[in-house]
Amino acid sequence: MITFENVSKVYPNGVKGLxxxxxxxEQGEFVAIIGLSGAGKSTFLRSINRLVPITEGDIRVDGKSVTKAxxxxxRLxxxxxxxxxxxxxxxxxxxxQKNVLSGRLGYYGTWKSILGLFTKEDYERTKEALATVGLSDKLQTRxxxxxxGQQQxxxxxxxxxxxxxxxxxDEPVASLDPITTEKVMEDLKKINQEMGKTIVINLHSIPLARQYATRIIALKAGAIVFDGNAAALTDQRLEQIYGKAIFEEKAGEIDETERNSSF
Structure with missing residues (x-):
């Protein structure tokens, strides 16, 4: 469970990020964060692991304060x-293999991390993880x-x-083509549904947010202006979030997605 309590972020130049x-x-949710560029999406996401320190309030993960840690x-x-x-x-x-194994570095001391002394169990975990994303045959590939898409x-x-x-x-599919985007999003959906992992994802694409997220949070100027499921994210709501001109462009994106999916 991730909790934001009266959280604000003001950058040195005076910009209000949150x-x-x-x-x-809640645990096991698939949450998409949407909004214009500069709305605070990355600030929101990266404040969860304190890559972006907040100015006011408290953020807790599983009851433990990230802010005060x-x-x-x-590190824990x-x-x-x-x-x-x-x-x-x-x-x-x-x-x-080495890149995937680096996900275990947080469990090792300094010297073992430097020397790359991983356990047999970690090597097995690596194979299992690559099988989950369909890359078992790439284990020793540079x-x-x-x-x-494969790198992602x-x-x-x-x-x-x-x-x-x-x-x-954080915008994991922004640089990928549509087919690869779908594969990556399906991987994340599978991980969410079958492993029960909580997914919080920043997206520019409204159709992807509607298709995959169980909950959508929209930010505007660092404030939450929508929090609900895809069905509640009406065109009227989207126009309020994006503004009329940009919404019409987004609506065209939605129409194009629906047209392509009909073939």
Whole structure:
């Protein structure tokens, strides 16, 4: 469970990244965060593991304060939170196996981490994670030899090996083609439904949010302006979130998606 209690974030230049956020995300939810660029989506997501420190309020994960945690406590909390980013964050010259195994580094001391002394169980976890995302045959492949979609699925496997109950995904499909996007989203849906992991994902695409999320939270100027399921996200609500001109563009995106899915 992730709890925001009166959370605000003001950047040094005066920009309000978050404004008085009070929200609880329950275990096992698939939550999509939507809104315009600059609405606060990444600030919201990255504040959960304190990659972005907040200015006011408190954020708790499984009852433990991320905001007030000391260095050791924060390290333990971050072990419970996987992160998938748009840029994949892989060591490109390393094998897929080594990149996935890096998800276990939080469980090792400094010297074992440096020397890469992983257990037999961790190697088995790596194989299982790669099988989950359909990349069993890429175990010893260098990561820079993979397509963008495959690299993103390696980063998903890394989060699985981490055994984190919470997975944060920051625009994970923004640079992928439509077919690969669907594969990655299906992987995340499978992980959510079959493993019970909580997924919090930033998305620019309204159709993807409607299709995959069990709950949608919309941000505007750092404040929550919508919190509900896909059925409640009406066109009128979307126009309020995005503004008329941008909503019409988004509506065209929705129409195009529905037209393509009919073939």
């Amino acid at each position: 404004q008085n956020i009070d929200v609880t995300i 000391n260095k050791k406590e924060l 909390i971050r072990r419970q939170i996987g992160l998938i980013s748009q840029s994949f964050n892989l060591v490109k010259r390393s094998t897929v 990561s820079d030899q993979l397509s963008g 699925r390696v980063s998903i496997a890394r989060a699985l090996v981490q055994q984190a109950p919470v997975i944060l995904a």
